[in-house]
Amino acid sequence: MGQFANLTAADGFVFSAYVAQPEGTPTAAVVVLQEIFGVNSHIRSVADLYAAQGYLVVAPATFERVQPGVELGYTDADMGTGFGYKTAVDALPAPGVLQDIQAAINYAAKVSGGKVGIVGFCWGGVLTWRAACTLTGLSAAVPYYGGGITAPEEIARTPNCPVLAHFADNDSYIPLDGVEAFKKAHPEVEAHIYAGHHGFNCDQRDSFDEAARDLAKARTIEFFAKHLD
Numbered sequence: 001m002g003q004f005a006n007l008t009a010a011d012g013f014v015f016s017a018y019v020a021q022p023e024g025t026p027t028a029a030v031v032v033l034q035e036i037f038g039v040n041s042h043i044r045s046v047a048d049l050y051a052a053q054g055y056l057v058v059a060p061a062t063f064e065r066v067q068p069g070v071e072l073g074y075t076d077a078d079m080g081t082g083f084g085y086k087t088a089v090d091a092l093p094a095p096g097v098l099q100d101i102q103a104a105i106n107y108a109a110k111v112s113g114g115k116v117g118i119v120g121f122c123w124g125g126v127l128t129w130r131a132a133c134t135l136t137g138l139s140a141a142v143p144y145y146g147g148g149i150t151a152p153e154e155i156a157r158t159p160n161c162p163v164l165a166h167f168a169d170n171d172s173y174i175p176l177d178g179v180e181a182f183k184k185a186h187p188e189v190e191a192h193i194y195a196g197h198h199g200f201n202c203d204q205r206d207s208f209d210e211a212a213r214d215l216a217k218a219r220t221i222e223f224f225a226k227h228l229d
Contacts, residue, residue, distance in 0.1 A: 010102065028139075034061070145174060166220075169195055
């Protein structure tokens, strides 16, 4: 089990992050980026999962520039609320929330003393991609079904670290033709398509798919072990 800590971005903004410590000395660190539902019980469970693999894990609350203390579920009402916060964060002047993610990366590197990877889901997936392409201090990045990641402006980016990308074949938010365009533009990215829907990793969502979750998790753990340990 982890606990919340306060981190400070380059512009002085103070925000919270869930920090999960491994048993013993961490081998490296992982930053976990939330969906549009806040650092909720699911995201904390993901952080705990990677802490159990020996990593120091930091899950920054990426809504806090517009709304602190967000912890939503997965109802339609929660979806609407979370999308509103996400839209507000995306509208912030550049670099916006990316400076909070950079602060989380810096904190993870300092506390762990090792390399840093990043993994994110849904909105956190596209933020993971942007982090891999624009931020410093990352050795591996794993976006899960990043909403918007197949937009032309995102495809035009170039990652600065190895990337493993997970997609679903029946994702109403990310059409397969967009995934194919992304894969064609980025042969250096290890991309996998799973039988399932958007959100297949989350066991609190109706779209949860255990087989897809387990295979993607195994690939992610192997990818981090290769590039971080």
